[in-house]
Amino acid sequence: MTIYIQGIVYxxxxxxxxxxxxxxxTGFTGSFCFGQAGFMAVGAYTSGMLTKLxxxxxxxxxxxxALAGALISIPIxxxxxxxxxxxxxxxxxxxxxxxxxxxxxLQQYTGGARGIPGIETMDSPLxxxxxxxxxxxxxxxxxxxxxxxxxxxxxxxxxxxxCIGINSPRMKTISFFVNGLxxxxxGALLAHYVGxxxxxxxxxxxxxxxxxxxxxxxxxxxxxxxxxxxILTSLPELLRAASIWRLVAYGLLVVIIMVVRPEGLLGSxxxxxxxxxxxxxxxxxxxxxxxxxx
Amino acid sequence: xxxxxxxxxxSIGSVxxxxxxxxxxxxxxxxxxxxxxxxxxxxxxxMGFFLLSVLKVPFPIALALSMVGAGIVAMAIxxxxxxxxxxxxxxxxxxxxxxxxxxxxxxxxAIIVFTPNxxxxxxxxxxTPITLGQVAIxxxxxxxxxxxxISLSVLSLFIYRTKMGTAIRATAYNxxxxxxxxxxxxxxxxxxxxxxxxxxxxxxxxxxxxxxTYPWMGALTIKAFIAAVVGGLGSLPGAVLGSFIxxxxxxxxxxxxxxxxxxxxSYAIMIIIIIFLPSxxxxxxxxxxx
Numbered sequence: 133m134t135i136y137i138q139g140i141v142y143x144x145x146x147x148x149x150x151x152x153x154x155x156x157x158t159g160f161t162g163s164f165c166f167g168q169a170g171f172m173a174v175g176a177y178t179s180g181m182l183t184k185l186x187x188x189x190x191x192x193x194x195x196x197x198a199l200a201g202a203l204i205s206i207p208i209x210x211x212x213x214x215x216x217x218x219x220x221x222x223x224x225x226x227x228x229x230x231x232x233x234x235x236x237x238l239q240q241y242t243g244g245a246r247g248i249p250g251i252e253t254m255d256s257p258l259x260x261x262x263x264x265x266x267x268x269x270x271x272x273x274x275x276x277x278x279x280x281x282x283x284x285x286x287x288x289x290x291x292x293x294x295c296i297g298i299n300s301p302r303m304k305t306i307s308f309f310v311n312g313l314x315x316x317x318x319g320a321l322l323a324h325y326v327g328x329x330x331x332x333x334x335x336x337x338x339x340x341x342x343x344x345x346x347x348x349x350x351x352x353x354x355x356x357x358x359x360x361x362x363i364l365t366s367l368p369e370l371l372r373a374a375s376i377w378r379l380v381a382y383g384l385l386v387v388i389i390m391v392v393r394p395e396g397l398l399g400s401x402x403x404x405x406x407x408x409x410x411x412x413x414x415x416x417x418x419x420x421x422x423x424x425x426x
Numbered sequence: 427x428x429x430x431x432x433x434x435x436x437s438i439g440s441v442x443x444x445x446x447x448x449x450x451x452x453x454x455x456x457x458x459x460x461x462x463x464x465x466x467x468x469x470x471x472x473m474g475f476f477l478l479s480v481l482k483v484p485f486p487i488a489l490a491l492s493m494v495g496a497g498i499v500a501m502a503i504x505x506x507x508x509x510x511x512x513x514x515x516x517x518x519x520x521x522x523x524x525x526x527x528x529x530x531x532x533x534x535x536a537i538i539v540f541t542p543n544x545x546x547x548x549x550x551x552x553x554t555p556i557t558l559g560q561v562a563i564x565x566x567x568x569x570x571x572x573x574x575x576i577s578l579s580v581l582s583l584f585i586y587r588t589k590m591g592t593a594i595r596a597t598a599y600n601x602x603x604x605x606x607x608x609x610x611x612x613x614x615x616x617x618x619x620x621x622x623x624x625x626x627x628x629x630x631x632x633x634x635x636x637x638x639t640y641p642w643m644g645a646l647t648i649k650a651f652i653a654a655v656v657g658g659l660g661s662l663p664g665a666v667l668g669s670f671i672x673x674x675x676x677x678x679x680x681x682x683x684x685x686x687x688x689x690x691x692s693y694a695i696m697i698i699i700i701i702f703l704p705s706x707x708x709x710x711x712x713x714x715x716x
Contacts, residue, residue, distance in 0.1 A: 158519075162517070162519050164519055164522050164523070166526075211697070211700055211701045212700060215700065215704055217518060217519060217522070218453075218458065218459040218518075218522070218659070219655070219700055219704075221459065221522060222459065222648065222651050222652075222655070222696075223696075223697070223700065225648060226648065226652075226693040226696060226697075227693075229648070229689065229693070230689070230690055230693050233686070233687070233689055233690060234690070236686075237686050237687065287519075336645070340526065340530055343523075343526070344530075347523055376534075376537075376538055377538070379530055379534040380530075380531055380534045380535050380538065382527075382530060382531075383527045383528065383529070383530030383531025383532070383533075383534060383535075384527070384531045385527070386523060386524070386526065386527030386530065386531075387506075387507050387524050387527035387528055387531065389527075390507070390511060390516075390520050390523055390524040390527065391506075391507065391510045391511065391524070394516065394520050
């Protein structure tokens with residue numbers, strides 16, 4: 133049972149790291165990234181091959197995986213981020229599919245469709261969980277910094293953002309770079325949690341699932357993404373029987389969210405001491421909060 | 427050998443053209459990538475399959491029925507998914523996300539309902555090819571080519587020669603001004619989705635006849651997108667031209683290099699076009715309007 137819970141904690145932390153990058157890129161900067169799994173695959177294969185075939189230590193492999201994800205995002209992002217969002221969405225989708233095709237066909241290095249077995253695994257999920265929560269806090273601060281506010285301005289109206297002096301291609305490239313870094317890190321951690329990697333682990337379904345986590349929690353809230361990652365990582369474990377209907381429900385849910393409540397679960401609410409205090413006041417001493425509100 | 431590859435390229439290119447035209451049509455009016463387009467294609471393909479193999483309907487009737495069926499599904503998606511967003515003037519990102527939601531929903535529903543098997547259409551045309559000198563032309567390829575040629579001609583006549591077509595072009599040119607001129611955008615967009623869905627359904631059926639039908643065949647939309655980008659997003663002649671170029675490149679790549687790297691070549695063309703000619707071969711050079 134503890135191993136089972138450990139597994140869920142691993143998966144949650146890894147998903148959270150990837151979702152944080154995607155929340156910054158798609159939720160806050162407004163660039164629809166369809167190929168998150170491709171960046172995770174780059175990170176996973178970099179780390180997996182460095183530790184297994186070259187014999188590097190685990191931590192160095194994970195760092196290299198994250199860096200590989202970040203570096204690959206530059207040549208993809210530079211030409212496409214300047215254009216309209218549609219190009220970017222398809223370019224990332226094409227990138228992820230191309231990565232999968234290359235991994236499947238370079239048999240002598242990547243083991244083809246069978247993948248790489250016997251990768252060194254991690255001992256405890258605790259460091260991963262701490263790392264994931266640390267990244268959550270960092271992204272929370274980033275989003276409310278000058279850079280983060282520029283990103284929000286770009287999402288709301290790119291032309292207006294350019295007019296007030298925001299260098300939108302540069303800001304978008306930074307978001308994309310951070311997303312690549314986090315996705316590469318998540319991929320590397322996934323490789324060292326599962327112990328083997330295959331191209332099919334990084335298909336379209338993975339990218340879609342991650343983007344759904346961002347949309348479901350609220351595209352304008354990092355905390356929303358955190359909550360939806362908790363819910364959508366543990367829910368499939370609880371509802372094993374209905375697993376084939378899961379993606380059908382997700383798809384329908386995404387449409388309903390867009391039509392009825394595009395701000396998602398939490399809207400733009402964030403977890404912060406002040407907001408928690410406001411909830412506390414609302415629940416327990418209503419009069420005081422009403423007075424404060426006025 | 428080269429002539430043979432050209433024939434194959436024309437055949438697959440004409441299927442891509444059917445898909446890309448609908449994609450470009452929706453793009454030209456609503457300015458977003460309809461990722462659910464591929465799932466409409468899949469639905470059309472399955473409709474054609476069941477009409478032909480289970481109900482044993484004659485081929486032309488099956489063709490017409492799956493076209494109309496896919497068109498109605500596309501209209502329903504527009505009515506329930508995109509129209510509320512459009513009336514709220516939601517950003518393009520929301521349209522794309524809703525489209526992705528429909529795509530995930532329909533694809534996985536199809537996997538459950540139709541089971542994840544590859545299905546082969548019943549044999550409609552004899553397999554013996556027509557030989558012209560060195561070149562062998564499959565009868566099915568010929569039928570596919572002419573069906574798409576005819577339907578693309580009818581579509582372009584409709585768009586460039588009729589009153590409703592003029593309304594569609596006006597709406598594509600400027601949505602708000604068109605609605606001031608007495609054009610009902612709801613009706614126009616409904617018809618655009620019907621046309622796009624119909625051509626997608628037809629394309630799906632032709633693709634199913636040439637290869638197979640399976641629930642995740644909607645991934646073909648990415649080919650349609652590449653074709654539309656190469657020709658210029660939003661331009662219908664561009665979409666057709668781009669499709670034939672893509673068909674040629676793919677058959678030549680799988681003929682002379684390796685079929686497993688075929689898709690890499692398609693992505694490479696798209697990246698090259700995006701970097702050097704972002705508005706495509708025939709697209710207008712438009713910047714985003716505020």
